[in-house]
Amino acid sequence: MAESGSPQGETLLFLTDEQLRKGIEAMFFAYRAFTSDPDRLLEEHGYGRAHHRALHFINRQPGLTVTTLLAVLGVTKQSLNRVLRTLIEDGLVESRVGRRDKRERRLHLTEKGAALERALSEAQRGRMRAAYRAAGPQAVAGFRQVLEAMMGPDLHKLYQTMKEE
Amino acid sequence: MAESGSPQGETLLFLTDEQLRKGIEAMFFAYRAFTSDPDRLLEEHGYGRAHHRALHFINRQPGLTVTTLLAVLGVTKQSLNRVLRTLIEDGLVESRVGRRDKRERRLHLTEKGAALERALSEAQRGRMRAAYRAAGPQAVAGFRQVLEAMMGPDLHKLYQTMKEE
DNA sequence: GACTTTAAGTCAGCCTTGTTGACTTTCCAA
């Protein structure tokens, strides 16, 4: 391995196994921190991380169908249903029969649900904001680039899709 | 909020709630992809994600004690023990009585354990490497900066500590 | 030497959240 020329004017040292390992561990620790703040809040309300995910995406795209949510979350219907049922029973989520297609259930947050979602995502955004501010806009751009490359085409499509509709 | 001057020559648009939300979702989807490759491999061997984490850190720091591993993983003794026991029974991990302090058990991978760890981390590095290569060294630097800022002081200390010892 | 603390391990039991498989009801569409 000739270490001389450094192709395209960049060295490839950032692709060593050691660098990759640091990245892997950074993902592990950061994800733990990332979920810790909402987790604390959720526990106080008697919910789990699965409830948070449901609330997040229903808030993000009000009126989405169960099938769509299933695809976004990547879990089974039975698993989601358990979570969704408690959210509906507790009056955080409302399930409305579709106007065009009456088989569909369109999911919406109630005021109570929206309030919890705001609290959860404010907790999560707080940490994110601090990290962004500390790292600066350039770093944030890189952060997003790497994450998007890491998620692969299928998840990236879901990720992109979310914003338009 | 005067949107005029853009302090320090940078706009703060990267700190909007919308940008933060995109970051949050990127973490969610990327983490899912991040764990998917090793998860597939683990399933073939009848292990779970918890086993992977134990193997990773034992490989990374051979001879660490159970207490240290507990702190790194952030789980309870009972939870770790269940996992560790099967790894030892299956001959992937060896537990040696400490030389200085005989209460300690120092953990090491066997050849078989090291082989599985290599396979798992090669699967994980594969995705990471592709993402790094696609995003480039600048982006990678930003990625690491944001993750490190996100993990907070305690986890960051653990993260740093790991490399030296 | 007696006492306390630490490291490790264990038993029992509980919870959340994931899984499969089977089956129903309702409704759309060809």
Place this chain on the structure above:
DNA sequence: TTGGAAAGTCAACAAGGCTGACTTAAAGTC
């Protein structure tokens, strides 16, 4: 009218978290 899609349900199971209580062995302290 019939096939398939959307939703929901029941049952059973597994992984991997958790708490609480308790044991054993070794180290450290007074």
